[in-house]
Amino acid sequence: xxxxxxxxxxxxxxxxxxxxxxxxxxxxxxxxxxxxxxxxxxxxxxxxxxxxxxxxxxxxxxxxxxxxxxxxxxxxxxxxxxxxxxxxxxxxxxxxxxxxxxxxxxxxxxxxxxxxxxxxxx
Amino acid sequence: xxxxxxxxxxxxxxxxxxxxxxxxxxxxxxxxxxxxxxxxxxxxxxxxxxxxxxxxxxxxxxxxxxxxxxxxxxxxxxxxxxxxxxxxxxxxxxxxxxxxxxxxxxxxxx
Numbered sequence: 001x002x003x004x005x006x007x008x009x010x011x012x013x014x015x016x017x018x019x020x021x022x023x024x025x026x027x028x029x030x031x032x033x034x035x036x037x038x039x040x041x042x043x044x045x046x047x048x049x050x051x052x053x054x055x056x057x058x059x060x061x062x063x064x065x066x067x068x069x070x071x072x073x074x075x076x077x078x079x080x081x082x083x084x085x086x087x088x089x090x091x092x093x094x095x096x097x098x099x100x101x102x103x104x105x106x107x108x109x110x111x112x113x114x115x116x117x118x119x120x121x122x
Numbered sequence: 123x124x125x126x127x128x129x130x131x132x133x134x135x136x137x138x139x140x141x142x143x144x145x146x147x148x149x150x151x152x153x154x155x156x157x158x159x160x161x162x163x164x165x166x167x168x169x170x171x172x173x174x175x176x177x178x179x180x181x182x183x184x185x186x187x188x189x190x191x192x193x194x195x196x197x198x199x200x201x202x203x204x205x206x207x208x209x210x211x212x213x214x215x216x217x218x219x220x221x222x223x224x225x226x227x228x229x230x231x232x
Contacts (some may be wrong), residue, residue, distance in 0.1 A: 047160075047168065047211050049221040060219030062133035064123065078189070096167060106174035107215060112167040 002026035004036075004113035005096050011119050018118060022080040022097030028079070029055050029073050034081045035100035037109060038071065040093040048093075052100060053080055081101050088119045094118075124148075126224040127215055134202045135232045142227045143194040144212030150193035155214040157195035159188060162209045171210075172197060199229070207231045 008020035020038070027034050036112050038050040047119045051071040071082040080097060096118045098109040125147035134140040134166040144157055151157060153175045158162065160168035172188035185201045197215070199206055212224040 039223070046226040047162075047223040049213070049223055052219055053220075054219075058219065063220065064183070065136075103174060103177075106156040106177075108156070108170060108173035109160070109168070109213070110170040110173075110179060112169075114167050 002093060002111055004099060004111065006095055006097050006113045006116040008095070008116055008118065010117060011069045011121065013122050014088055014120060016087050018082075018087050018091070020082045020084075020095055020097075020116065020118070022113060024078050024080070024097075024099070025101060027074065028078065029053070030075045031055055033102060035102070035107070036073075037098050037100055038080075038082045038113075039096045039098060039109065040091075041096070041115075042090070042093040047092075047096075048080070050084075050095075053068055089120045092118065092120045124216060124222050126212065126222045128210070128212060128224040128227045131228045131230065133230045133232050134199070135202065135207075136202060138202050139198065139200045140219045140227070140229060141179060141191070142197045142220075142229070143191065143211055144196070144214070144224050145194040150188070151190065151214065153190060155195070155216070157188070157190075158213045159186075159195075159197045160211045160213070161206075163207075163209065168211065170176075202229075202231060204231055 034055040037052040053071045094115040096115040098112040098113040159214040161173040162168040
């Protein structure tokens with residue numbers, strides 16, 4: 001059974017850098033085909049895809065946020081880390097990590113972590 | 123900037139059928155976008171309903187189905203039940219490792 005759990009600060013100040021960690025079990029990012037993504041959801045708003053990292057260390061970012069995001073992995077710890085620079089109150093959101101499953105060329109997010117709420121405020 | 127559009131809200135009677143759609147601000151949605159659908163209730167993480175256009179995820183009731191209707195992806199709920207009252211999101215794969223979520227649809231049972 002695959003499970004994922006997000007962790008990080010609940011509160012960050014504007015202009016600071018946010019660092020979030022996704023710790024997972026039941027899979028390994030050293031295994032071919034394994035991929036993990038970050039997704040966020042501002043309160044009362046829609047989900048937004050942020051970034052993806054693959055087993056071979058390929059990395060992909062949201063077009064609108066790519067200059068602020070860095071995704072990385074620590075295979076030995078079964079963790080994926082997302083860094084977002086220059087935080088702003090509009091970045092207040094619940095941040096989720098999710099495994100990306102695949103069948104052929106089709107991919108989808110499953111399962112998801114429970115999410116962690118990050119508030120940006122001075 | 124690609125926008126994936128969904129109806130903001132839908133109301134359906136218990137036992138009724140509702141079709142939610144997922145379109146592109148420019149262009150048509152086809153199976154090559156590998157649309158997937160997620161259900162989210164307040165305070166909960168999303169749950170996968172449909173992937174690869176029309177494949178139900180494990181444990182999802184068969185009253186949920188997916189398809190391409192015209193130039194949009196569609197999620198059809200047939201025989202809606204009270205616990206189907208949720209927010210529903212589609213996701214399209216744009217290629218190059220990039221995904222875009224839809225704007226979401228809130229489904230209310232009358």
